[in-house]
Amino acid sequence: MANQRTYGSGLVRDVDLLEVLALPEARDGLGVSRIAELSGRDKAQVSRALATLADAGLVSRDEHTRAYRPGWRLFALATHATETHLAHLAAPFLRTIVARLNETTHLCVLRAGQVFTLRSELASHAFRGLGWEGVGVDPFTTSPGRVLLSEWDEETVGQWWRTFAGGAAHPLPDLPGSTQEPPPLTLDRLAGKLAGIRKRGYETVDEEFEPGLVGVSAPVYGFRGDIVAAVNVSAPKSRLGGRLPAAGRFTRTVADRISAALGAPG
CATH class of the missing domain: 3.30.450.40 (GAF domain)
Incomplete structure (x- = not known):
């Protein structure tokens, strides 16, 4: 049961990051620091979560600017x-x-x-x-x-x-x-x-x-x-x-x- 609650809360936090990337400010992508600031979360946690979302195709990362955007699967x-x-x-x-x-x-x-x-x-x-x-x-x-x-x-x-x-x-x-x-x-x-x-x-x-x-x-x-x-x-x-x-x-x-x-x- 504890694992289910942890998974659920983690999913909610990931959705929060996706909602940040849907803001008008994120049209050209956002860096980890700004995403952490807007979501009110720790930068290291946000970085790990974004890497997981990127592996799933839900976000994409620009190799030059390192900015994140919504991904193809989303x-x-x-x-x-x-x-x-x-x-x-x-x-x-x-x-x-x-x-x-x-x-x-x-x-x-x-x-x-x-x-x-x-x-x-x-x-x-x-x-x-x-x-x-x-x-x-x-x-x-x-x-x-x-x-x-x-x-x-x-x-x-x-x-x-x-x-x-x-x-x-x-x-x-x-x-x-x-x-x-x-x-x-x-x-x-x-x-x-x-x-x-x-x-x-x-x-x-x-x-x-x-x-x-x-x-x-x-x-x-x-x-x-x-x-x-x-x-x-x-x-x-x-x-x-x-x-x-x-x-x-x-x-x-x-x-x-x-x-x-x-x-x-x-």
């Missing part, structure tokens, strides 16, 4: 916790879309150049888009991907284009029965589409990601006012193709409700 844990909370909070809102449109609905985020689905709510149709959760897809030819890029400035979008599309025009899939090859997606065309999203508040795709598949997406904003996710509806063109604008407007309305639940301003 960011990974925070991202996972945030996404888990977001997926849980969004679930009833996604079911609202399914009830209205009777189509499968997804909550998507951007990771390492790809769009990942955090949660799906399934419709009663045979086509349900099963297996999308945890699978990364192209951001440029999908409506959630474009929505997630839509708040970025031109320079950032261009950097992403050069990194993840190789700087070349992005080919679109050939459509069955068509005798003409669809024009590829260029950076200029993408910029125009992103401008349209900012104006409408949602995006549509018509057989750009996969022949016979259409979709709509709208942005979800976090408490800082930035886009943290996209709500997506995907379905065969035979069912949803004739009502894409209406589906986009409704999806935008529900996405705005999720944003409000997250404390987004405005």
Whole structure:
């Protein structure tokens, strides 16, 4: 029992150090002496604790300045916790879309150049888009991907284009029965589409990601006012193709409700 109490109190002290590193003053890192001062602890104890946290990836130490900052594992844990909370909070809102449109609905985020689905709510149709959760897809030819890029400035979008599309025009899939090859997606065309999203508040795709598949997406904003996710509806063109604008407007309305639940301003 004594060991359990010692471990618990040590964990609390380690958390105190992590909270110090989250202060605005620590933006460029803090040395051991300053961390000890702010936490009210002995410098030698703080040094040992920071070394242990660094071994676990929870803090990192600059070899030149010897300043400590939050580590990669802390960011990974925070991202996972945030996404888990977001997926849980969004679930009833996604079911609202399914009830209205009777189509499968997804909550998507951007990771390492790809769009990942955090949660799906399934419709009663045979086509349900099963297996999308945890699978990364192209951001440029999908409506959630474009929505997630839509708040970025031109320079950032261009950097992403050069990194993840190789700087070349992005080919679109050939459509069955068509005798003409669809024009590829260029950076200029993408910029125009992103401008349209900012104006409408949602995006549509018509057989750009996969022949016979259409979709709509709208942005979800976090408490800082930035886009943290996209709500997506995907379905065969035979069912949803004739009502894409209406589906986009409704999806935008529900996405705005999720944003409000997250404390987004405005």
